[in-house]
Amino acid sequence: MLPVVALVGRPNVGKSTLFNRLTRTRDALVADFPGLTRDRKYGQATHAEHNFIVVDTGGIDGTEEGIEVEMAEQSLLAIDEADIVLFLVDAREGLTASDYAIAEHLRKLNKTTFIVANKVDGIDGDSTTAEFYNLAMGEVHQIAAAHGRGVSLLLDQALMPVIEQLSEQFELEMAALSIENGDAEIDFEIAEPEFDENGDIIEVEEPEHVPFADVPIKFALIGRPNVGKSTLTNRMLGEERVVVYDLPGTTRDSIYIPMSRNDQDYVIIDTAGVRRRGRIRQTVEKFSVVKTLQAIEDANVVLLMLDATEGISDQDLSLLGFALNAGRSIVIAVNKWDGLDQDVKNDVKRELDRRLGFIDFARLHFISALHGTGVGHLFESIDEAYRSATKRISTSMVTRIMKMAQDDHQPPMIRGRRVKLKYAHAGGYNPPRIVIHGNQVKDLPDSYKRYLMNYYRKALDVMGTPIKIEFREGA
Ligand code: GDP
Numbered sequence: 001m002l003p004v005v006a007l008v009g010r011p012n013v014g015k016s017t018l019f020n021r022l023t024r025t026r027d028a029l030v031a032d033f034p035g036l037t038r039d040r041k042y043g044q045a046t047h048a049e050h051n052f053i054v055v056d057t058g059g060i061d062g063t064e065e066g067i068e069v070e071m072a073e074q075s076l077l078a079i080d081e082a083d084i085v086l087f088l089v090d091a092r093e094g095l096t097a098s099d100y101a102i103a104e105h106l107r108k109l110n111k112t113t114f115i116v117a118n119k120v121d122g123i124d125g126d127s128t129t130a131e132f133y134n135l136a137m138g139e140v141h142q143i144a145a146a147h148g149r150g151v152s153l154l155l156d157q158a159l160m161p162v163i164e165q166l167s168e169q170f171e172l173e174m175a176a177l178s179i180e181n182g183d184a185e186i187d188f189e190i191a192e193p194e195f196d197e198n199g200d201i202i203e204v205e206e207p208e209h210v211p212f213a214d215v216p217i218k219f220a221l222i223g224r225p226n227v228g229k230s231t232l233t234n235r236m237l238g239e240e241r242v243v244v245y246d247l248p249g250t251t252r253d254s255i256y257i258p259m260s261r262n263d264q265d266y267v268i269i270d271t272a273g274v275r276r277r278g279r280i281r282q283t284v285e286k287f288s289v290v291k292t293l294q295a296i297e298d299a300n301v302v303l304l305m306l307d308a309t310e311g312i313s314d315q316d317l318s319l320l321g322f323a324l325n326a327g328r329s330i331v332i333a334v335n336k337w338d339g340l341d342q343d344v345k346n347d348v349k350r351e352l353d354r355r356l357g358f359i360d361f362a363r364l365h366f367i368s369a370l371h372g373t374g375v376g377h378l379f380e381s382i383d384e385a386y387r388s389a390t391k392r393i394s395t396s397m398v399t400r401i402m403k404m405a406q407d408d409h410q411p412p413m414i415r416g417r418r419v420k421l422k423y424a425h426a427g428g429y430n431p432p433r434i435v436i437h438g439n440q441v442k443d444l445p446d447s448y449k450r451y452l453m454n455y456y457r458k459a460l461d462v463m464g465t466p467i468k469i470e471f472r473e474g475a
């Protein structure tokens, strides 16, 4: 569970500039998949080994008929879901009536709030920002988001103490949960290989899967409202015998539902919020991106649902982008496949090909949650994706595959010297990471990196999970 930081303020104070600066560090995987853009409103940031979600709340302008009316519904929800608010003001423009109005509103919300005076570059920060103390919201932090000045200090002094405290609290809550759910967190250090006197890698006997593979598979069911998440959840759960933990939480929290099927235990992370109290089913979904982000973060496998009758929307693509960014295994279910004309089915398939063709590792299923068609096969893909993400990859195996790939297709010459791949080892799981050592490997063109990626995918026989390859210079 990640702390949520909302950026609030008038238009043009620099919220999106600060957003970009904070989230830049967590771009990598999505950047590897051309065709997917980040959601400009939601992102993830990392600072001092802590991850948090950053939300740009967009246009809040308090100048008009009272802030309550003026704040867009979305912005209100975003602020509501946040743990911490960064209230941005413009040091160059000085204190405005809107700033007072926004401050008044924030005061009522009773959230941890910091005032951040932006654009202090090239001006006397102390004297120009002094007037913001009139907002009576404590210390005024000075930054120049466009240049990065003061941002680290803001994070270290203001945000980190609160984030650390929240993380500890979340960890305690999660620890309590894991008694029920099984803790499938996969995150541990992998030792680099050792060499014998001939320079050959010393092989170590290793099991096929990392030990975590035996705990319940947590999968997050995500998708836009009305794609059929609740219908699918109920279908998966069958009728009776279901105990739903009705966990306390806010609108941004998902519900965790344990279930099992063919001797495999699962936990559905249900973002639609299907609550079954006795026989009465209530659907309480209010679509929340933060909830979806949290669910993705906590899941082993993401089950993304699309609606065949609606086509692929930008929102679908940004949900997919979040899952990729988190490095999650992915299964895609195209729902409402019942009762469609063959022409429509063909159109949908063409569109999927065009817009999702680049995610060649995810299994695509055409299902009807309503009638139950294809739902059983979803579990096969979820299992496969999880097994792939946690598959033990040994040093000798990844080195052998690397050599085969290199023999089949030589890396290019760069500055008159051929790039040489020397050896490889596992760098982590979920997603599998492979570290390749060699000469000039950092200069390898993207086409060759993609070639290696595909070669590894085939040779390791992993489906459903992205693979990350890192390159290191030298032995
Ligand atoms: P938003 O509407 O609050 O998201 O504001 P933007 O991030 O779009 O920034 C509005 C304008 O302020 C842009 O022209 C930015 O280039 C500029 N800006 C943002 N940060 C700084 C800064 O630190 N210094 C200066 N001088 N300009 C900035």
Ligand code: GDP
Pocket (backbone or CB within 6 Å): 223, 224, 225, 226, 227, 228, 229, 230, 231, 232, 272, 283, 285, 335, 336, 337, 338, 367, 368, 369, 370, 371
């Ligand atoms: P959620 O908002 O994602 O939880 O979506 P729901 O499960 O509430 O479904 C939204 C609507 O789509 C409901 O009217 C469902 O009956 C309908 N629906 C869900 N799955 C299917 C399906 O496979 N086929 C058809 N035709 N309708 C479906």
